[in-house]
Amino acid sequence: MSQHSASPAASHGGDDHDHDIAAHVRTYLIIFGALLVGTVLTVAMYYVDFSSMALTVAVALFIASIKAFLVAGYFMHLLSEKKLVYGVLILSAIFFTSLMALTLWGTGDLPKNSDTKTLYVP
Amino acid sequence: MEIPYTYKARPDTGLYNAKVGIWLFLASEIMLFGALFSAYILLRVSAPAGFWPETALAWPRGLLNIPIGTFNTAVLITSSVTVVLAWASLKMNNFAKFRVYMVITVACALAFLGIKSFEYNDKFSHYVVRLKDGKALTGHIEVNGKHPGFWNFNDQWSVAKLAEQKIDKIKVELDPLRDSHGHVKHGAHHESREISVSDIVSLGSYTPATHPFFAVYFLITALHGLHVLGGALVLGYFAFPGAKMWKSNPEQFINRIEVGGLFWHFVDLVWIFLFPVVYLL
Numbered sequence: 419m420s421q422h423s424a425s426p427a428a429s430h431g432g433d434d435h436d437h438d439i440a441a442h443v444r445t446y447l448i449i450f451g452a453l454l455v456g457t458v459l460t461v462a463m464y465y466v467d468f469s470s471m472a473l474t475v476a477v478a479l480f481i482a483s484i485k486a487f488l489v490a491g492y493f494m495h496l497l498s499e500k501k502l503v504y505g506v507l508i509l510s511a512i513f514f515t516s517l518m519a520l521t522l523w524g525t526g527d528l529p530k531n532s533d534t535k536t537l538y539v540p
Numbered sequence: 541m542e543i544p545y546t547y548k549a550r551p552d553t554g555l556y557n558a559k560v561g562i563w564l565f566l567a568s569e570i571m572l573f574g575a576l577f578s579a580y581i582l583l584r585v586s587a588p589a590g591f592w593p594e595t596a597l598a599w600p601r602g603l604l605n606i607p608i609g610t611f612n613t614a615v616l617i618t619s620s621v622t623v624v625l626a627w628a629s630l631k632m633n634n635f636a637k638f639r640v641y642m643v644i645t646v647a648c649a650l651a652f653l654g655i656k657s658f659e660y661n662d663k664f665s666h667y668v669v670r671l672k673d674g675k676a677l678t679g680h681i682e683v684n685g686k687h688p689g690f691w692n693f694n695d696q697w698s699v700a701k702l703a704e705q706k707i708d709k710i711k712v713e714l715d716p717l718r719d720s721h722g723h724v725k726h727g728a729h730h731e732s733r734e735i736s737v738s739d740i741v742s743l744g745s746y747t748p749a750t751h752p753f754f755a756v757y758f759l760i761t762a763l764h765g766l767h768v769l770g771g772a773l774v775l776g777y778f779a780f781p782g783a784k785m786w787k788s789n790p791e792q793f794i795n796r797i798e799v800g801g802l803f804w805h806f807v808d809l810v811w812i813f814l815f816p817v818v819y820l821l
Contacts, residue, residue: 439631446628450621457613457815461606464820478816485812493624493805500554503563510567514574521578528586539596540668540744540751 449492456485547792562799566806573810576760580817583752591718592751593668593676600753601821602718605659609819612655613811616768619648620808623775623801630794635786638797642779645804649772656765663746663754664688667697669712670741677733681743682711688745696745702737709734757818764814767807774800 460481468474491497496507544550545557553560584599592600626641665687669677680687681697684707688696702710714731744750748758778793778800785793 436632439628443625443628446621446624450617453617453620454614457610457617460816460820461610464602464606475821478821479813482813482816486809489620489805489809489812493620493808494802502553502555502560506560506563506567510570514570517571517574517578518581521581525582525585528582538749540670540742540749 445492449488452488453485456481456488460485547789547795556795558795558799562802566802569806573760573763576756576763577813577817580756580760583756584821587752592753593670593678596670596676597751600751602819603753604757604819605662606819608655608659609815612652613815615648615652615655616808616811619645619652620805622648623797623804627794627797627801630786630790630797635783639779639783642775646772646776646779649768649775652768653765653772656761660758664696666746667712667743668746668750669710669735669743671735671739672741673739677712677714677735679712679714679730682713683707696747697743699737699740699742702740708737710737710740711735760814761818764807764810767810771800771804771807775804 460478463474463477463481468477496503543557545555547556547558549556587599588595588597590598592598592603622641622644626638626645629635629637629641665680667679667681669679669681671677683697683702697710712733712735714733716730746754748755778797782796783793785796
């Protein structure tokens with residue numbers, strides 16, 4: 419094996435490549451800011467009275483989904499990924515959605531834990 | 541025979557082995573956490589209406605420390621951006637900067653775990669005390685001048701144990717009052733009260749046995765915490781001993797950072813959902 423020089427990644431490209439990455443870095447910092455704003459927004463929504471639990475949950479999950487999209491899309495480079503990765507994730511998405519759909523479907527059949535006499539209550 | 545595509549991308553898929561591997565692993569992780577979130581939803585929905593602890597087994601919404609949770613969220617988001625900046629630094633052939641970003645990432649991971657263990661400790665020393673007059677109090681208890689906590693788990697108290705040790709009074713540092721939304725009332729302050737053991741029906745600390753919320757909260761956050769710990773170990777390895785590869789095979793090293801980073805972003809992603817779900821909803 420040949421000896422590597424002190425700058426091993428020099429073969430990766432010249433200035434154009436560096437500019438490319440520098441542009442990415444700017445994007446990462448913008449996303450970072452957006453995620454922090456999203457976090458503040460998530461907490462702020464807790465103090466808003468939507469008078470409907472369904473709406474409260476929907477708003478919280480909507481903000482979380484946007485944050486998740488930013489992390490997955492930009493930090494994990496999912497917006498410009500190869501087909502095979504999308505294939506794997508589409509399967510995951512189908513199974514995950516099915517799991518959540520079954521969960522929500524099942525909630526109608528749940529016994530309420532209101533019969534506290536039969537349950538241990540400290 | 542040499543294993544092909546350990547770091548060079550396979551021409552047809554455009555991916556190297558580890559990249560396919562990490563995505564398959566993350567796909568299984570989505571299902572693992574998905575199953576636990578599903579359990580959470582079922583417990584949450586089956587909880588009776590009302591407010592805990594007045595209504596036993598009602599959901600204790602807003603019980604966790606929101607400012608601390610928010611801060612920890614920011615810590616994890618910061619580590620997520622620094623790990624991607626570490627990768628970008630290598631791409632720009634700046635090893636020194638790479639190491640700085642990796643150190644910040646690992647420091648954030650450890651800070652997250654430190655803060656989380658502080659929260660755990662607080663919960664383990666927090667009690668719900670049900671009295672014979674039907675009232676329920678919550679707060680930190682003190683017995684014989686001692687607070688039960690995380691590391692002295694055997695010091696947890698029950699009515700039977702109090703009777704056994706012939707203790708007739710305990711001190712409860714009461715939590716500030718909450719309004720009907722579970723929000724801490726403005727200007728609320730701590731009050732300390734002495735309670736006779738003979739007035740107590742039952743008491744339990746904020747541990748999994750006490751309420752389904754604590755059971756599912758500790759289960760999911762502890763599993764997430766293990767992921768944070770695992771990520772910190774791997775990223776710490778890449779930052780120092782594993783960084784030798786930068787000299788021998790820079791391309792493979794950059795790939796390792798990318799794959800390690802993908803795992804780390806996933807851990808952040810789980811927390812993005814976990815934070816509102818267990819702290820706010």
